[in-house]
Amino acid sequence: MSVFLSSEQQQELLKITRHWVAEAGQLYSRHFPTPEVRFDLRGQTAGQYRGGDRPCIRYNTGIAAAQFDAFCKRTPPHEVAHYIMDCLHPRKDIKPHGREWRDLMRAYGLEPTRCHDYDLDKVPQRRQRRFTYTCACREHELSATRHNRVQYGKMEYRCTRCGESLRFKS
Template sequence: MRDGQRSIRFNPWIFARYFDANLAVTVPHEVAHYVVDVLHGAARVRPHGPEWRAVMRRFGVDDRASARFDLSGLPVRRQRRFGYRCLCRSHALTTCRHNRILRGQAVYHCRRCGAELVYAPAANTPQSGVE
C-alpha cells in the first residue's frame, strides 16, 4: 500500500506469455491477498494461510500457493542486495527488506544465531558466504 492506495502489480512478461492462466489463477490469487488484507490485516495472518485459502475456495479457484510457469527467455529483474551482519556471519537483504527496516516496519534475525541483523554498509558488495 502506498499513499493510502492499494494496488496489485503483475509481471507483464509472464502475463503476456500465459494470459489465460494468469487470468484464471494469478489474478484471483492476488485479489485473495487483497481481500484477506482488508478483512484481517496483512500482519495478522500468514500469506497463504487458512484465511487466504478460504477466499480462494470462495472464488472457486484452486488454493495452491503458486502456479508453475516456464520462465525461460523472459527478462530477469535483479534486486539490489544490502549487507547486514549478525554475530556469526554476513547476510544480503533485498531492497524491500532493507526499506522495511529503515521505515521501522520490520526487524530481522539470523536463523542460525538468533541475533538481530545490523546494517553493514561495507558488506554491500556480493561476496561468497553472504546469505
C-alpha cells in the same frame, strides 16, 4: 526474446480483476471497491498486492504476456483474495496465505496454492550484483541488497556454520 502485454490484454486483466472483486462481494454480501491495478511488476513474481491507504494490485506484464490464459486464471484471483482479506482483516491478524485466504480461494473454486509454475524463459529477469564476504570457514556471496544493508550499518550477517560475522572481501 521478450514479450509484451498489449493494451487489450491489460484491459482484460482489469476486467478479470473486477470480476473477482465482485465475486467476493457476492460471497461476503458486501461491496468491495476495486483497488488500483498496475502493470509494473518485474522479475519472477507474477502478481503482488500492496495494502495501506491506497491498495494496489500489481501484475508482471512479462509473465502475463508469455502465458496469458494461465496467468488470467490463476494470478488475479490470488491477488484479489489478498486484497479481500486485507479489507476483512485490516489489523493484519491473519497470515497472508492462511486459513481465511485459502477458504476464499476454495470459495472461488480454485486450489489455494502460493507459488506459480509459469515458464520464465521468455521473461526478462533483473539480476542483482553479488559481493564476496568471508568468515572463519568459507566465502559467502551476498546480494547487492544485503551488501548495502551491511555497508550502511543496518544489518549484520553471520555464518550458519561457524557463527562468525561476515566481512566484506574488498
